Amino acid sequence: MNDTFFTEFIILAGVVGAILAFLIIKRWREE
Numbered sequence: 001m002n003d004t005f006f007t008e009f010i011i012l013a014g015v016v017g018a019i020l021a022f023l024i025i026k027r028w029r030e031e
Helices: 003-030
Strands: none
Touching: none
């Protein structure tokens, strides 16, 4: 595994995690 793929995977996982966290917090505040 090369470092470029690993770095892009971490960045992608961070973006997806941030979006999921934003949606969960938004839904939690509405209730």
